[in-house]
Amino acid sequence: MTGVTVRVRFSPAPTGYLHVGGARTALFNWLYARHVGGTFILRIEDTDPALSRDDLIDGIQRTMRWLGIDWDEGPIRQSRRSEEYRAAAEQLFRTGHAYFCDCTREDVQARTKGDAGYDGRCRERGLTAGALRFRSPDEGETVVHDLIRGDVTFEHTAIEDFVVLRTDGSAVFLLANAVDDMDMAVTHVIRGEDLLAATPKVLLLRDALGDTEMPVFAHLPLIVNEKRQKLSKRRDDVAVEEYRERGYLPEAMRNYLALLGWSPADDREILPIEDMVAEFEIDDVKASPAFFDLKKLDAINAEYIRALPVATFVRESLPWLETDPPWPPERFDLATFEAVAPLVQERARTLAEVPGMVDFLFLEQPVVDQVAWDRAITRNPTAPALLAGAIASYRDVHWDAAALHGVTTELAERHDLKLAKAQAPIRVAVTGRSVGPPLFESLHVLGRERTLERLRRAKDGLSFSS
RNA sequence: GCCGCGAUCGUCAAGUGGUCAUGACGCCGGGUUCUCAUCCCGGAAGCCGGGGUUCGACUCCCCGUCGCGGUACCA
Numbered sequence: 001m002t003g004v005t006v007r008v009r010f011s012p013a014p015t016g017y018l019h020v021g022g023a024r025t026a027l028f029n030w031l032y033a034r035h036v037g038g039t040f041i042l043r044i045e046d047t048d049p050a051l052s053r054d055d056l057i058d059g060i061q062r063t064m065r066w067l068g069i070d071w072d073e074g075p076i077r078q079s080r081r082s083e084e085y086r087a088a089a090e091q092l093f094r095t096g097h098a099y100f101c102d103c104t105r106e107d108v109q110a111r112t113k114g115d116a117g118y119d120g121r122c123r124e125r126g127l128t129a130g131a132l133r134f135r136s137p138d139e140g141e142t143v144v145h146d147l148i149r150g151d152v153t154f155e156h157t158a159i160e161d162f163v164v165l166r167t168d169g170s171a172v173f174l175l176a177n178a179v180d181d182m183d184m185a186v187t188h189v190i191r192g193e194d195l196l197a198a199t200p201k202v203l204l205l206r207d208a209l210g211d212t213e214m215p216v217f218a219h220l221p222l223i224v225n226e227k228r229q230k231l232s233k234r235r236d237d238v239a240v241e242e243y244r245e246r247g248y249l250p251e252a253m254r255n256y257l258a259l260l261g262w263s264p265a266d267d268r269e270i271l272p273i274e275d276m277v278a279e280f281e282i283d284d285v286k287a288s289p290a291f292f293d294l295k296k297l298d299a300i301n302a303e304y305i306r307a308l309p310v311a312t313f314v315r316e317s318l319p320w321l322e323t324d325p326p327w328p329p330e331r332f333d334l335a336t337f338e339a340v341a342p343l344v345q346e347r348a349r350t351l352a353e354v355p356g357m358v359d360f361l362f363l364e365q366p367v368v369d370q371v372a373w374d375r376a377i378t379r380n381p382t383a384p385a386l387l388a389g390a391i392a393s394y395r396d397v398h399w400d401a402a403a404l405h406g407v408t409t410e411l412a413e414r415h416d417l418k419l420a421k422a423q424a425p426i427r428v429a430v431t432g433r434s435v436g437p438p439l440f441e442s443l444h445v446l447g448r449e450r451t452l453e454r455l456r457r458a459k460d461g462l463s464f465s466s
Numbered sequence: 467g468c469c470g471c472g473a474u475c476g477u478c479a480a481g482u483g484g485u486c487a488u489g490a491c492g493c494c495g496g497g498u499u500c501u502c503a504u505c506c507c508g509g510a511a512g513c514c515g516g517g518g519u520u521c522g523a524c525u526c527c528c529c530g531u532c533g534c535g536g537u538a539c540c541a
Contacts, residue, residue: 013541045541105538117468117537131539149471158469158537166539173541197470197536221472228533256478259490263479267489286479288472289534296478296491306504347503405500412500419500427501435502 006038007187010071011177013045014056017239018063020292021192021223021231024257028220029190030069031258031280041184042074047176052079063240066250068273076184078176085171088179088209089132089164097208098134098164100127117160132165134205142200147188147218147283154200162201174198178205186215190282193219193289194230218282221261222289231292243297247320247350249308252301260290270303302349313345314338317354326355327362336361339445343437357436361446366432366454376428377458382415383425387459389414390426391452399448401440408440429458 010026012018018026033040044060046052057075064071092098101122112119123135137156144152164175171179181189181202189199196219203214225236232238243253255270264271264279305313314337321332337358344357360366377383393407412422427439430451436442443451 011541015541048540051541101539133539152470154469160537163539168539170539172539177541192535193471194535195541198541219471222535224534226477230535259478261479263489265480267480269479269490290479291477293477293491299491302503343503349503408500421500423500433501437502439500 005187006033006036007041007185008033008038008190009041009043009074009181009184009186011043011045011180011191012060013048014051014053014060015233016056016059017241018060019231019233019238020240020243020257021238023063023067023069023240023253024223024260025191025220026064026069027067027254027257028218028262028280028282028285030071031276032188032190032282033072034277035280038187039072040070041076041186042071043076043180043184044074044078045173045176046077046079047170047173049079052077059241063244066244067240067254068250069254073184076180078180081176081180082171084179084183085176086165086169088175089171092134092164092205092208093132095208096135098132099123099125100130101133101161101163102127102130118162120161123161131163131167133161134164134201134208136161136204142203144196144199144203145214145216146196147216148221148285148287149196149219152196152199154197156204159200159204164205174201175205178202178209178211181215182206182209182211185213188218188282189215190218190220193222195219218285220285221287223260223292224289226291228289228291236292245352247348247352247354248297248301249304249316249351252297252304255304256297256300260292261286270300298349305348305351306346308345310338310342310345314341317341317344317351320351320354321358325362326359326367331362331364333362336445340437340441343441347437360431360433360436360442365457366430368432369428369434372428372434373432376424376434380425382417384459386411386415386417386422386425387429387455391455391459394443394448394452394455399444401438401444404440404443425458426455430454 008029010022010029012022012026030040032038042061042064044057046057057077061075089098093100099122101118103118103121108118108121111121118133122130122133136159140156142154142156142159144154146152162174163172165171180186199217199219206214222230225231237243240253244250251273254273258276259269262280262285263269264275308316317337321337322329325332340358340361344354347357348354377387389411390408393411394404397403397407408423408426409419412419415422423439424434427436428434430439430446431442
């Protein structure tokens, strides 16, 4: 840097959740600030009274913290700065850069016949009340210097006389944005590409307000859905909180988000946050939109889960095991879970999948996958013999995984079957499913009595139905 | 409509004026394995189209096409 401290900001509207696109924007601002040793400001754009609520603002902060994104200044609330905006608006009016207008939206639309934009009708009417409009230059152009896209030029003739102060005196986003970035001495504006078209208006406002230190911009590529549209609250899963609830780890979420539009110099994809900070350069960000691929998020999350120390995995899994579990809560036993945790950890893509992998341990009777049951037991001619053999062998075998493995292998050999085939009906009878953690460890943890009981039940059920 | 941005496997990324165009996810096949998962090996799959510039363009320029964003007294 050239001696000037970099100052960036993330300025979400408190809509009640943190949008994944917003989270990515926050992350890139944060990465850039940390990389250059700059300052990261959190600013809440709550000029809409309905959104100016402490709980909504707390929610955003909580989610940012969850992702590990901290800020150096703020949160600064725009709702507390209306005086500053009003002063700026008055200055614009006084210097002839803005004028009052009393046209309704319907008036304007009727006059312009569907063409976008305001026609300047009130420019010279000398009104002293109404909405305040910025007098956009009739000629010339404004160039946005963008670190990701290069210089982007906008002709002033294409910029209408936009409103800066509503009839009720409140500031619109463009004014608040210009004033705040000036007051907070923001040097780099890093935000979504959807705001690129609004940038010349902000620049025009700052210029009219006498600003000579324009920031540099970086308009990040949009994050899109499978139809390549900007992620929207209506049709897409956009709340970061929701991913948290679905069992994604913050580190995995953050890592995946970082990969949307950026990549480190080497071909690593999974990398610690320290390395991201060290390598992140804003002008390395791609300009084209990125699809939010849940499959890839799953893969990254699974990798992060597997990398956890077992104790951490257990601790992180607890909320899913204790809150609204698929078994009677009093039947849950931590020691039992800990015994199979390493086996589950290797198989879970999300923490939300954990309960389903261990439910057979805590349920009176396992949840039965009917398809698996039919295939491995009901329609399996050797199932009765295998179940009977298992019952006989397990009755007095030394109860640990190795011994169970041994006697079951012998059982398979007696039936001239591979162990894989022979264990199928046992697994389904005991766990209800055809897939799951390794069988013999599972039986060991379940215990002899409960194992035998389930095997008998399956065998008896068979004889009744046949 | 107008303004703007974008374009490398299905997806996310890398890439150079001359490369067998790289990695990852996903997919397919194989190996390891008590199922599954992990792990290992292998495979299919791409430079939007047309013009230029050049000895030579995926790469640079222009046009087109397509996609997307914006076009509010929302942010």
